[in-house]
Amino acid sequence: MTSSLGYVEPLLFLKRTQFIITSKMETSAVEFEGKTYNKITEGQATVLIPSENEVFYNPIQQFNRDMSIAAIRTWQKINADELQNNEKLKRKALKGFESSSSKGIKILEALAASGLRSLRYVKEIDNIDYILANDLSEEAVESISRNSKYNGIPEGKLRANQGDALDVLYSNRKPENQFDIIDIDPYGSAAPFIDASVQAVKSGGLLCVTCTDMAVLASNNHPETCFAKYGGVSVRSEFCHELALRLLLNAIQTSATRYQRHIVPMMSCSIDFYIRVFVRVYDSPVGAKDSIVNTGIVLNCNGCSSFKYQALGTKTCNKNNFKYHSATGPNLNSVCEICSSKLTVAGPCWISSIHNTSFAKQMYELVSESENKFFTKKRMMGMIKVIEEELEIPFHYTLSALCSAVKSGCPPIIKICSAILNAGYKVSSAHSCQCSIKTDAPTNIIWDIIRAHVNSVGKSKKIEENSISCKILSVESSTAVDFTIRKEANPESRKCKLVRYQVNPEKFWGPKSRHKTVKRKANMADLDRPQLFEKVRASPISRKEAVHQLEVFLSSSAAQTVPSGITTQLTKISKAFTESN
Ligand SMILES: C[S@@+](CC[C@H](N)C(=O)[O-])C[C@H]1O[C@@H](n2cnc3c(N)ncnc32)[C@H](O)[C@@H]1O
Ligand SMILES: [Zn+2]
Known part of the structure; x- marks a missing residue:
């Protein structure tokens, strides 16, 4: 039938x-x-999902899967070029110790669910030796085998395995067993799988990691959980999604350095309600030493959203000899130098580049040249281009936060970006946040520009004495600000009208809960926002489920469209539930 x-x-x-x-x-x-x-x-794969939905399948993650295919294919090209030009690597690769051997690449999808991702990898990536698609669940493994058969995949190319991802990873640590690509795509946090993954990937190979626990990684709500899982603390800030990426990268780095390995992030994406990083891991005791300069703490002002960061160490070079030093300082005040509000400490986190520009360029070319390969092509091109343009500088301001600190309306962002360029500094957007301003300009220059903007449009009458706005605006500016519009302030991605930032396709766009063998009793994500509070209390679903749904909502960009009073209330409820559990 x-x-x-x-x-x-x-x-x-x-x-x-x-x-x-x-x-x-x-x-x-x-x-x-x-x-x-x-x-x-x-894509090119077809999966059969049991009608009672025994195995997890999330259609929203198509973008994640499309991006992963493009990233792996880009890595393959770069890796092949490297092998071509390096005899030592070529010999190691032939022995199977270095990525990749003549038989093709070995991929491990450690948490494969229905097998759709692995199937797409088999069908849409060339030169694969085999893919090991592993899952803990029996139904998932049956699904992988069934779908492999249904798609006519040759014997041995897609190997279904039932097991704990950790067992599979730890039993493949020897160089001859390691994988070229490891994909970790769990429910919630990838933290439990990081230590094992960094050991089971070949030197030069690619680790692809998803985390969906943004309530932990991108807010103030659970600093203790964030520290326990990732070894760093998050903070509610304009740049919280970039910080989430940097906390995850630092967690991967600290695991890798224990085994004298180091990481090089190729691309780090903040997408909808989750993050996804593509990181190369190398054997290199020398590279591992650089982790002290790749790591830092960040201080975020609770009043005006200014921020500062500082590395944990420095590196100097004398006649080809590198020396590492502990950082001095902190060269930070205990309160914000701009508005005298309290500063919140976050990190330690990764403070070096989160993307590799050359990788982003090549991935953009690959996607733009692909005819009908990726269903989410438009969105992919927009995000990759913004990433390619993104400055290699940690964190960013947002136009709205800067202007709201001085109770001013937002000017066109190009006006502020031009002023930064005219003052002799660099500026770009951040892919993780719309209307973001990433720059190497010192904080005082940014505020001089904002003060000059306020002077040009007139000060708001609502500014009260001793308020933050009053403090910021009462300072004498030291910079001559020039708002002459600069062509470079309008990035290529905007000029080409690419989809730079995706709007939420639906209300409560977010991760889905674990798969159920029985029908779910209710779905909080289906509710209208005003009913949310009452439903959380009266819902027949479990407390844990309700809190999960609430946290998903609070970490989504939909939460930013709700008055802050309501989100504060919801955050309190979420915290109270978590603490009482
Ligand atoms: C988010 S789903 C994976 C989705 C899949 N990567 C995709 O793109 O379609 C997470 C899967 O992890 C599996 N899982 C959870 N804990 C696991 C573990 N310790 N080892 C292996 N699989 C696990 C679950 O059974 C579930 O199928
Ligand atoms: Zn401040």
Whole structure:
């Protein structure tokens, strides 16, 4: 029986889905080996999902899968070029110790669920030796085998394995067993899998890691959990999503250095409700030493959103000899030098480059030249271009926070960016935040520019004495600010009208809960926002589920559209529930 439903909205998890970029997905009911399944096609793969939804499948993650395919193919090209030009690497690769051997690359998807991602890798990436698709769940492993068969994958190319990801990773630490690519895509935090992953990837190989626990990684709410999981503390700030990436990178780095390995981030993406990093790992005791300069703490002002960061150490070079020193300081005041408000400490976190510009350029070319390969191509091109343009400088301001600190309306961002360029500094956007301003200009220059903007449009009458706005505006500016518009202040990605920032395709866009073998009782994400508070209390679903849904909402960009009083209330509820559990 094949009753094609044609193009319908994916109903597996979402009550109402309007994909802006991912559009609609082809689904139909199909019978295979005597059972009825929902058939879902994504990219070049088709998966059969049991109609009662035994195995996790999240259609929203198509962008993640598309980006991963493009990143792995870009890595393959770069890696092949490196091997071509380096005889030592070539010899090691032939022995299978260095990425990649003549037989093709070995990929491990350690938490593979339905197997869709692995299937897409097999079909959409060339020169693969084999993929090991592992999952703890029996249903998931059955699904991987079934889908491999249904897609006609040759024997041995896609190997389904039931096991704990940690066992698989730890048992493949020997150089001859290591994988070229390891993909870690769990529910929530990837923290438990980091130590094992950095050991099971070949030198020069690529580690692809997703974390969806943004309530921990990108807020003030759970500093103790964030520290326990990632070895660093987050802070609610304009740059909290970039900080989440930097905390994860630092966690990967600290694990790698224990084994005299070091990391080089190729691309670090903040996407919707989660983060995804693509990191190369190398054997290098010397590289591991650089971790002291790659790591730092950050202080964020609670009043005006200014920030400072400082490395934990410095490195000097004398006649090709490197020497490392402890940092002096901190060269920071106990209160903000701009508005005298309290500063919150975050980190330690990764403070070096989170992307590799050459990698981003090559990935952009690959995606733009691919004809109909990626369903989310438009969004991919927008994000990769903004990443390529992003300055290699930690953290950023936002136009709205700068202007709201002085109670002023926002001017066109190009005006402020031009003033920064005219003052002799660099400026770019950050892919992780719309209307962000990333710059090497010192904080006092930024505030001189904002003061000059306020002078040009007139001061708000609402500014009270001794307020933060009053303090900022009462300072004498030391910079002659020039607002003459500069062409370079308008980046290529904006000129080309690429999809630079994705708007949430639907209300409560977010990660889905773990798969259930029984029907879910209720889905908080389906509720209208005003009903949320009452439903959390009265809901028949478990407290844990309610708190999870609440945290998902609070960490999503949808939360930014709600008056801050409401989000503060919801945060309190979430915290109270967590503490009482
Ligand atoms: C988010 S899903 C993976 C989605 C998949 N990567 C994709 O793109 O379609 C997480 C999966 O991890 C599995 N899992 C959870 N803990 C695990 C563990 N310790 N070892 C292996 N698999 C695990 C779950 O059964 C679930 O199928
Ligand atoms: Zn301040």
